[in-house]
Amino acid sequence: MNKKKKAGIVIGILFTVALIVGFIIYKSIFSANTNFPEKEIYVKIPTGSDYDQILEIIKPFVKDIGKFKSVAEKRSYSENVFPGRFMFKKGMNSFEMVTALRHNEPLNLAFNNQESLEKLVSRLSSQMEIDSTTMINSFRDSVFMKANGFNEETILGMFIPNTYEVKWNISPEKFREKMANEYKKFWNDDRKAKAKALNMTPEQVITLAAIVHKETVKIDERPRVAGVYLNRLKLDMPLQADPTIIFALKKRDNDFNQVIKRVFSGDLIINSPYNTYLNIGLPPGPIAMPDISAIDAVLNAEKHNYIYFCASVERFGYHEFAETFAEHGVWAKKYREWIANQGVTR
Template sequence: MTQKKKRKKIKRTPFWIKVIISLFLIVIISGGIAAYRLYHAIYQPNIFLGERRTTHIFIPTGSNFNDVKAILYENGMIINTNTFEWLAEKKNYKNLVKPGRYLIHEDMGNNELINLLRSGNQDPVRLTFNNIRTKEELAGSIARQIEADSVSIIRLFKNTEFLSKYNLTSETAKLLFIPNTYEFFWNTSAEQLFERMNREFNSFWNEERLRKAQNINLSPLEVGTLASIVQSETSRPGEFSKVAGVYINRLNRNMPLQADPTVIFAVGDFSIRRVLNRHLEIDSPYNTYKYAGLPPGPINLPEMRVLDGVLNYQKHEYLFFCARDDFSGYHAFARTYSQHLANARRYQNALNQRRIMR
C-alpha cells in the first residue's frame, strides 16, 4: 500500500466575511476622515490677521448676521467662510448677534470665535478725556472712543429736560465729566454715558468733599467752575490751592474775579496769549471783568487734583496774582493793587520783549 503525502487543508475565508471586513474598514476610515474634518471645522484656527496677532472687531448696535459676515469677510479675517457659516448655523448665532467691541486673535477657531460673539463678552474701552474746553470738543473726543456719535451726545448737552434730572444746566453739564480713565463697553449710548458719569460724579463727591465745599459756601458745581478757572491759570500743582485762595478771597469780598481765561473762553479764540482791553469789552456772562461772581459754568474740565486744590485752598491775604516775567509758569502774588501793577508791568514788558502782542 503506497503512502500518500498528507496535505494540510488551507481554510479559505468566505467571500461574504471579506466584504463585511472591507466595509467595516471603509466605515472606520471614512468616519475618521469625517471626524477629522469636523474637528478641523470646529476647533482649528480659522482667523487670518496678517502680521498682527490680535485685533478688535466692532459690531454696531442693530447688526444682523449678514452685517457680521461683512465685517469679518471684508477685512479678510476668515480663512474658510463655509465652515464658519456652517457652525454659526449649528450654534444658532444668526439669532444671537450682540453688538460690541470684541478682541480676536489669530489662533481662534470657529467655535471659540462664535462662542465669543454669541456671549457678548466684550473687551472694554478705556475711555479718557482731558484738555477739553467746550462741549463740542468733549462730545467729539468721546465719540471717537465709543459707538455713540457726537451729535447724540451734543443733543443731550442741550436738552434741558434731560439734564434737569441730574440737577444740571447746559452750562454746567460738562462738570459730570471729571477727567480720568473709565472702562466702558464700546456700544454705550449717549444716555448710558451720562448715567454712568453721573454715578462717577457722585462717587467723587463723597461726604468729606461735600463738607469742605459747604465750608467755603460753594456747591459742588460751583467748586468745579472755580477749579476750571484755577486750572486755566496755572499748570503748577503747587499753586492750585494758592490761586484758589485768591479767588475765594475775592468772592468773599464781592470783588469781580477778573480772570483772563474766562475772557478768552468768552471770546472763543484759544490762541490768545495776551488779553487786550478790546477783549475785556465782550458782553458775556463768562467775562469776569464785567460780571461779578462765578461764570455760569466751567471753562474746561477740571482734574481731580485741581478740584481738591480748591477744596483745600490756602488761607492767605492775597487778592491778585500775575504770571512771572521769567515764563516759568509760576506766579507773583500781591496783597495790594499797587503791588499787583508792578508785577503786571514786569510781565507785560517781558511779553513785549518776546513780541507777544496777542
C-alpha cells in the first residue's frame, strides 16, 4: 500500500472520528434535556444560592444533569450564577437552559380588596421571595412613610389594586419605591384637580373610597353612594357607615378573618376612631383597599340631595336612597324585616 493510499485512509478515519465526536458534542449540547410534561415551568432561585444549590433545585426538571453541568461549566455559568425566576420550556437543550437561567423573568403581581396591611403582605409574600416580616417592616418604616406622606393608618392606601410587573426577587426597598411611584402616577393632574375640587387630599379620597367600595359591589351605584357621603360631610353629619363599624370590631379583636354580616345597635357604641356613628368626618385611614372604580366614583360622585340609603330587598345588591329620614325609615323597616327572616345572627 503506497503512502498516498495510507494517508487517505488515515484522513478518512480521522474524519469519521471527528464526525462521531462532533455528533456526541452536538447531542450533549443541543439535544432536548428537559424532564417535565408542562409546556413551560418557572424555576425560582433564592437569593444567595450557589452553583451546587442551583443544580439541586433544577435537577427534577433536567433529564441528564451531567450534560447540563458540562454545558454550564463550558459557558462559565457555574462561576456567574444569580437569583430570580427563570422559565424552562419543554424540549429545551442544555445550552438553552443555561441561557434561560441568565434571564430573570418578571411576574405579574396582582392584589386587591385587602382589609389590612398584614393581609396585603400575606398576599404579596405568597407571590414573591420577600418574607412577610421583612416586607411589613419595610412598609412601616417611619422615614419612608413620612417621605411619601403616609402614616400607619394611611399606608394601606398607597397600594392601588392592579396588576404590576415586578421581579420575583425584588428587594423590599425597591418594591416599596415602585409602589410609591405607581401611586404618584395614578394621581395624575386630572385626579388631583378633582380631589381639590372636593376639598380633599388624595389620601382622604381613598379613605372615603374604601367605605364606598365596602358599601356596594355594584360599580354603577358607587358614584351615587359616594354622593351621599359627600353630602353628609358637607352637612357635618356623621357618615354612619356600617363597614367602618365592622372594621373597628375586627381591629379591636385583631382578627380580620372573622366574618361579620350584620351590625347591631350595641356595636355602634364601640370606642374607636373608625366609629363613624360617634365621630364626625372621615376615619383616620382606609378600612380596606378600594379598587380604582371606587376611587373614581368619589372623584366623579353623582350630584344629588340624598343623605340616606338602605339595602334594597327588591333589587338585591343595590340600595334605596332617600332625602328625608321619614322616607328612609320606610326602606329601613323593610330591610330589618327581611333580614330578620333570613336568620342572620352576625
